[in-house]
Amino acid sequence: MAEKLIYWLRELGKEFNDVVGKKCANLGEMSKVGVAVPDGFAISIPFYRKFLELTGAAKEMESFVRAIGHIDAKDVESFEKLSQKLRQIIEEKEMPSSLAEEIAHYYHEMCERRGEEVTVSVRSSGPQSRPGMFDTYLNVKGEEEIIEKVKKVWASAFTPRAIAFRVNKGIPILGDELGVGVVSMVAAKAAGIAFTADPNTGDERKVIIEANWGLGESVVSGHVTPDRWILDKGTLEIKERYLGKKEYFVTLREKGVEEVETPPEKREEYCLSEEEIREVGRLSIRLERHFGVPQDTEWAFDSRYEFPQNLFFLQTRPAVISKRDGIEQAIDIMLTLFK
Amino acid sequence: MLRDAYDLSFYEFDEEKDVESYGVLLCDVVHGKPPMKPLYIGLGWYWYYHGTRYAAETLYLPTTKGWDSRFIDGYPYITCIRTTEAERKEREPIFRQKIRPFLEDFDSVWNPLKMELLKMYEEAKASRGLREWEDIRKLRDIDLLSFFLDFAYVINRKEAETHFLMLTATYYITGVFQQMWRDIFKVEPSIDPNYHKLMAGFENKDVEITRELWNLGRKAKELGLKSAFDLEDDEATLEELKKSEKGREWLSLYHDFLLVNGWRCERMHAYDTPAWIEKPSLGISRIKILLREDVFLFDVERERIVKEREKAEEETLRRVPEAQREAFRVMMRGAQKSGYWSEDHTYYCDLYVGAMGRWIVTEFGRRFAEAGVIDDPEDIHFLHPNEIRKAAIPMGRVNLRPYVERRKKRYEENLKIEPKPFYGNIELAQEILRSDPTLSVSTQLPIVREELKADLYGAASAPGVVEGVARVIMSPEQLKELRPGEILVAPGTSTQWAVAFGIIKGLVTDGGGALSHPVIMSREYGIPCVAGCLEATKKIKTGQRIRVDGNQGVVYILEK
Numbered sequence: 001m002a003e004k005l006i007y008w009l010r011e012l013g014k015e016f017n018d019v020v021g022k023k024c025a026n027l028g029e030m031s032k033v034g035v036a037v038p039d040g041f042a043i044s045i046p047f048y049r050k051f052l053e054l055t056g057a058a059k060e061m062e063s064f065v066r067a068i069g070h071i072d073a074k075d076v077e078s079f080e081k082l083s084q085k086l087r088q089i090i091e092e093k094e095m096p097s098s099l100a101e102e103i104a105h106y107y108h109e110m111c112e113r114r115g116e117e118v119t120v121s122v123r124s125s126g127p128q129s130r131p132g133m134f135d136t137y138l139n140v141k142g143e144e145e146i147i148e149k150v151k152k153v154w155a156s157a158f159t160p161r162a163i164a165f166r167v168n169k170g171i172p173i174l175g176d177e178l179g180v181g182v183v184s185m186v187a188a189k190a191a192g193i194a195f196t197a198d199p200n201t202g203d204e205r206k207v208i209i210e211a212n213w214g215l216g217e218s219v220v221s222g223h224v225t226p227d228r229w230i231l232d233k234g235t236l237e238i239k240e241r242y243l244g245k246k247e248y249f250v251t252l253r254e255k256g257v258e259e260v261e262t263p264p265e266k267r268e269e270y271c272l273s274e275e276e277i278r279e280v281g282r283l284s285i286r287l288e289r290h291f292g293v294p295q296d297t298e299w300a301f302d303s304r305y306e307f308p309q310n311l312f313f314l315q316t317r318p319a320v321i322s323k324r325d326g327i328e329q330a331i332d333i334m335l336t337l338f339k
Numbered sequence: 340m341l342r343d344a345y346d347l348s349f350y351e352f353d354e355e356k357d358v359e360s361y362g363v364l365l366c367d368v369v370h371g372k373p374p375m376k377p378l379y380i381g382l383g384w385y386w387y388y389h390g391t392r393y394a395a396e397t398l399y400l401p402t403t404k405g406w407d408s409r410f411i412d413g414y415p416y417i418t419c420i421r422t423t424e425a426e427r428k429e430r431e432p433i434f435r436q437k438i439r440p441f442l443e444d445f446d447s448v449w450n451p452l453k454m455e456l457l458k459m460y461e462e463a464k465a466s467r468g469l470r471e472w473e474d475i476r477k478l479r480d481i482d483l484l485s486f487f488l489d490f491a492y493v494i495n496r497k498e499a500e501t502h503f504l505m506l507t508a509t510y511y512i513t514g515v516f517q518q519m520w521r522d523i524f525k526v527e528p529s530i531d532p533n534y535h536k537l538m539a540g541f542e543n544k545d546v547e548i549t550r551e552l553w554n555l556g557r558k559a560k561e562l563g564l565k566s567a568f569d570l571e572d573d574e575a576t577l578e579e580l581k582k583s584e585k586g587r588e589w590l591s592l593y594h595d596f597l598l599v600n601g602w603r604c605e606r607m608h609a610y611d612t613p614a615w616i617e618k619p620s621l622g623i624s625r626i627k628i629l630l631r632e633d634v635f636l637f638d639v640e641r642e643r644i645v646k647e648r649e650k651a652e653e654e655t656l657r658r659v660p661e662a663q664r665e666a667f668r669v670m671m672r673g674a675q676k677s678g679y680w681s682e683d684h685t686y687y688c689d690l691y692v693g694a695m696g697r698w699i700v701t702e703f704g705r706r707f708a709e710a711g712v713i714d715d716p717e718d719i720h721f722l723h724p725n726e727i728r729k730a731a732i733p734m735g736r737v738n739l740r741p742y743v744e745r746r747k748k749r750y751e752e753n754l755k756i757e758p759k760p761f762y763g764n765i766e767l768a769q770e771i772l773r774s775d776p777t778l779s780v781s782t783q784l785p786i787v788r789e790e791l792k793a794d795l796y797g798a799a800s801a802p803g804v805v806e807g808v809a810r811v812i813m814s815p816e817q818l819k820e821l822r823p824g825e826i827l828v829a830p831g832t833s834t835q836w837a838v839a840f841g842i843i844k845g846l847v848t849d850g851g852g853a854l855s856h857p858v859i860m861s862r863e864y865g866i867p868c869v870a871g872c873l874e875a876t877k878k879i880k881t882g883q884r885i886r887v888d889g890n891q892g893v894v895y896i897l898e899k
Contacts, residue, residue: 202666203663204663326665331435337515
């Protein structure tokens with residue numbers, strides 16, 4: 001058998017970072033410590049290189065970049081021109097049949113497992129973390145569409161913004177090679193994020209959970225007021241709860257997603273039960289223990305399964321704690337101490 | 340039914356109603372033993388309770404409006420005036436702003452305040468042409484009365500307000516730092532040697548004064564006066580010194596020292612023990628003790644202690660999770676300053692104002708006795724402040740004996756009573772201490788750990804382990820009995836005991852918590868100490884060998 005170019009997520013771990021990119025390697029690492037992640041596979045960076053090689057795209061791109069020569073970091077026009085051409089080279093190439101078959105093989109196996117045609121998200125996964133820089137496509141169905149979106153994800157490494165970023169950092173123009181995750185969509189009834197420390201104070205005695213109905217995108221984007229809970233990290237006891245307005249929520253359409261206004265009765269109801277809240281907390285803490293620093297996790301409850309099999313984690317990364325001054329943090333602790 | 344509190348209204352205890360509204364009232368074992376006399380309650384303690392409320396309202400403490408108190412058999416019982424949930428929410432944002440300066444730069448808050456106090460005391464004397472202790476006799480009755488009123492309503496009040504503003508801030512800071520310590524290191528800070536290393540090596544006014552006394556002792560040796568200090572009796576020493584020119588030279592130096600530092604009584608606010616400036620032999624006994632040591636221990640130990648502290652700071656900060664490190668650093672600086680303040684303030688607050696109070700009230704005592712309305716000048720302590728005010732002019736017209744006799748009789752009965760440690764539900768004690776951490780000034784409870792099988796458990800300690808012979812001493816006058824290398828066992832220590840630290844090997848006390856005199860001074864001198872054992876002076880006998888384990892905060896009696 002030839003070189004392995006695609007991996008199941010559950011086969012991966014953080015040692016695969018340079019092979020499949022950070023996002024996919026991390027999903028594999030999470031599943032290793034018993035935190036469920038959605039079914040899915042990772043298209044490796046060697047797969048991408050093979051694509052460039054077999055289609056001749058590699059040579060075309062290199063000669064084009066060489067022809068342009070040195071570009072100035074402020075030369076926006078050159079970035080535009082480069083971007084247009086490089087993306088076009090990738091997107092116009094037909095996926096070589098050997099590679100297309102490989103993707104189809106993994107996708108079909110996923111569908112068999114589920115017993116239906118699976119909808120997936122197609123996600124960028126580079127070896128370096130570049131939050132929000134590359135594309136992700138939600139609610140994708142069928143191998144043809146998947147292949148099209150995979151090429152789009154690769155091409156998203158060559159947006160003017162991404163090129164400008166690399167030029168400014170002294171990274172080669174062709175320097176960002178992306179792995180791609182093809183991950184089963186969660187039919188989320190509710191989803192959100194968890195912090196295993198208070199991001200405002202750094203107080204590591206707390207777990208903060210925010211959630212809304214539907215997909216997690218509404219919470220991540222910060223455009224709605226989600227429900228919010230504060231848990232004691234030691235006992236998982238819910239110390240504080242705040243009912244959010246949950247102005248709208250995000251749901252799957254036939255293709256892609258849409259924002260729907262939340263009906264009044266759903267606004268007045270917490271979107272998670274206590275049991276669900278504690279399970280999110282428990283697994284987020286497990287991830288913190290495994291990675292050694294407070295984590296910022298994304299997760300969703302799938303409406304098609306029963307608790308607790310319905311909880312899937314989609315991402316985890318070190319929590320960014322805001323740099324409030326030590327005095328403010330100290331006063332925060334003072335206020336929790338004297339009751 | 341109300342329990343009599345020497346006819347002082349609002350201090351009478353109502354067992355049913357008070358317990359119902361406050362849950363629990365705790366005996367102030369630190370300040371209240373022996374029981375208080377009426378003048379002490381009506382003057383010094385009135386303003387201290389006011390101080391707790393002033394501080395709570397000025398800082399907008401979210402959870403408390405200060406202390407409330409009742410007297411039972413002359414012993415003070417204290418509790419917390421808790422806020423409602425709505426009040427707490429309202430006060431929190433203002434509290435954030437009010438507490439900030441203490442964390443930003445502690446010294447810039449405390450230094451101007453202490454200078455203001457000192458200036459107020461000095462001006463109160465200078466404006467009346469007073470300098471020496473005896474000068475107060477020159478005042479006319481009306482001027483003595485006006486001095487008394489200024490003292491009661493301006494000087495004592497200002498001192499109490501400043502005192503409790505600082506004390507409250509330091510307790511909040513220390514309380515938070517200790518809680519962070521428990522959370523991060525999973526160990527009780529008051530008995531953790533690392534914690535104590537961090538707090539040591541800050542010179543306070545108490546150390547400064549003790550060093551001056553030590554220097555006076557050196558000077559006496561240089562002048563060839565050692566033999567005068569070999570006399571057992573302190574008054575005899577003074578008489579002996581007066582006889583020679585060198586002796587008089589030394590006495591003049593000592594007098595200069597007393598004019599500045601002699602405003603101190605054995606029992607800070609009680610007014611019933613003499614001040615050093617009033618009775619210079621009190622200082623002589625301290626100098627005699629310090630003469631036994633060839634070096635001033637604090638200065639010898641200091642460099643080592645400061646080095647250890649700096650090393651401990653670095654190591655501790657490294658062990659703190661990065662997200663909490665900045666807050667930890669801020670609180671650590673604050674807690675260090677709080678420990679230092681705890682000993683620094685006694686001179687500027689309790690001691691000076693207590694001695695001034697004694698100066699004024701004992702002069703009234705002398706005049707009342709001379710006018711024949713009381714039998715003994717010291718009977719003044721059984722009157723209320725407003726009775727002194729009313730009886731001062733015209734002097735000698737009102738017979739004060741009936742008031743004195745009744746209360747004196749009660750006091751003598753009270754002396755024989757062992758106070759109950761609390762009234763009400765003791766399980767609420769932790770809740771109340773959580774609402775008002777300053778209550779722990781007066782009510783430290785021992786941390787009992789059965790697994791250590793110790794004879795005594797402390798509420799706080801200074802690090803180190805030592806074995807030796809115990810010497811039980813109940814009051815500073817007895818300190819002469821102390822021999823170098825012994826372990827001192829005492830009800831508690833205060834500034835009056837400071838001289839002992841240079842010669843003892845270890846210390847065990849009945850009272851005291853993490854910010855108490857015995858713990859802080861022991862730390863500065865590098866001596867193991869276990870404080871807050873409640874019954875150390877009862878369980879340990881002079882001559883017994885004991886082991887003081889300051890690392891664990893426990894005491895073992897080795898020979899029973």
